[in-house]
Amino acid sequence: MRDLNTELTRLHQAGLYRQRRIMANAAGVYGHADGREVLAFCSNDYLGLANHPEVVKALQAGAERWGLGSGAAHLVNGHTTAHHALEAELAAFTNRPRALLFSTGYMTNLGVIAALCGRGDHVFEDRLNHASLLDGGLLSQARLQRYAHGDGAALDGKLAQRTTGEKLVVTDGVFSMDGDLAPLPQLAATAKRHDAWLMVDDAHGFGVLGANGGGTAEHFGLGMDALPILVGTLGKAFGSFGAFVAGSDALIEFLIQKARPYIYTTALPPAVAEATRVSLKLLQTDTWRREKLQSLIQRFRRGAEELGLTLMQSQTPIQPLLIGDNDKAVALSQALLKQGILVSAIRPPTVPEGGARLRITLSAAHREVDVDQLLTVLEMVA
Known part of the structure; x- marks a missing residue:
């Protein structure tokens, strides 16, 4: 039989161990994760319709x-x-x-x-x-x-x-x-x-x-x-x-x-x-939802460029911040969470080796002030 505990330890050591967060709110950009109040940038609810x-x-x-x-x-x-x-x-x-x-x-x-x-x-x-x-x-x-x-x-x-x-x-x-x-x-x-x-x-x-x-x-x-x-x-x-x-x-x-x-x-x-x-x-x-979403995407990309952050070539709500190292991506995600920003660290095998990143996603439910807050915290921790 496979020694599952040994394999779990290996995942921990490689920075590949995954953990679930317990959300205590309906789908949305504002909520509670593991008992902490958060502003979330990791949902696929791009138009804000999940709780309409x-x-x-x-x-x-x-x-x-x-x-x-x-x-x-x-x-x-x-x-x-x-x-x-x-x-x-x-x-x-x-x-x-x-x-x-x-x-x-x-x-x-x-x-x-x-x-x-x-x-x-x-x-x-x-x-x-x-x-x-x-x-x-x-x-x-x-x-x-x-x-x-x-x-x-x-x-x-x-x-x-x-x-x-x-x-x-x-x-x-x-x-x-x-x-x-x-x-x-x-x-x-x-x-x-x-x-x-x-x-x-x-x-x-x-x-x-x-x-x-x-x-x-x-x-x-x-x-x-x-x-x-x-x-x-x-x-x-x-x-x-x-x-x-x-x-x-x-x-x-x-x-x-x-x-x-x-x-x-x-x-x-x-x-x-x-x-x-x-x-x-x-x-x-509700065409305004797509229009607002595109406006937020451009606002985030402009701000990230001013901060010198390495974004990928995306004009969609998916705005990956490439980190590379698994442990660094996890550490940055945790640092953001301490400041009330929820963004997931994505690591192999979901992405190629060396491609660890923060997968930042935007929603029409976000406000401009939310995007600005994300940029401010990214500047602080990154």
Whole structure:
């Protein structure tokens, strides 16, 4: 048997040990972590919708009508009119014929990739893809090849070497740890040239990018022909929970038949679907949230530049402060916490070796004074 205590000690010594913080407040930028009052810059609630009164009211009304759990998987008797309506609205939102709800983003990626590819097929993934995308490639048992981050030419070369089997190109739309965008127009053209599928997980793009919050597809003006498989999660800018994939009628029908994480999982609570329908409307109509968010991003980047801090090339709410050393990243996170600022230290394997960082994320729920406070404390401790 493995000596787990020895392995835990090794993680401590390498600066890789992870600990949960106990939050004593509803989702938001102001709260209490481990009994300490904090101003948080580490949430993915980019538009501040997770605790929006209208969303909460819809959840309460949904619970009164539907109860708590859905009771069964979608293909048994757990698929309600609430789920069906949300799928139709997500399809319209993404300009695709259909959408399919999953219980989590991780399950969506596992399910889609493993359903479309198997032995003898080929999956090509960006080197910095989210773990769920990489795990989906491994689960499929197809040959998984990783190309250099954001490098369409490298992808082209790998695709050219494969002349048999299905070919699936998989990428994040916005990379969750760097905050940069995948070069989707180039990747779409490359995939089409080699008769390959293109799948984009736009978990961190929806709500943030595009005039209507349509994410990287809207940002780049890509339709279903260029981007046939579009995945989104509902627990970030939507402020809800769950995930979906949008695409052609044939794609969705095939996934209903073949995606095991969809078939064999209890459906999302209907009340959550009802709440998400409201957050989807707010995400599209409250354009001021995106405008405010972009203003805060620029304010933070200007201030960080004046302080000489090393930021990465990101124009999204994800603003990583690169540290490098694991212990230093943890120490800086702890120093910020002592000053009432909550920012997580991100270390390998979430990021490459030597890439430890503070993952600072901004929300439309922040105020300018909050960003200024963060900059003041960063100047003090960094």
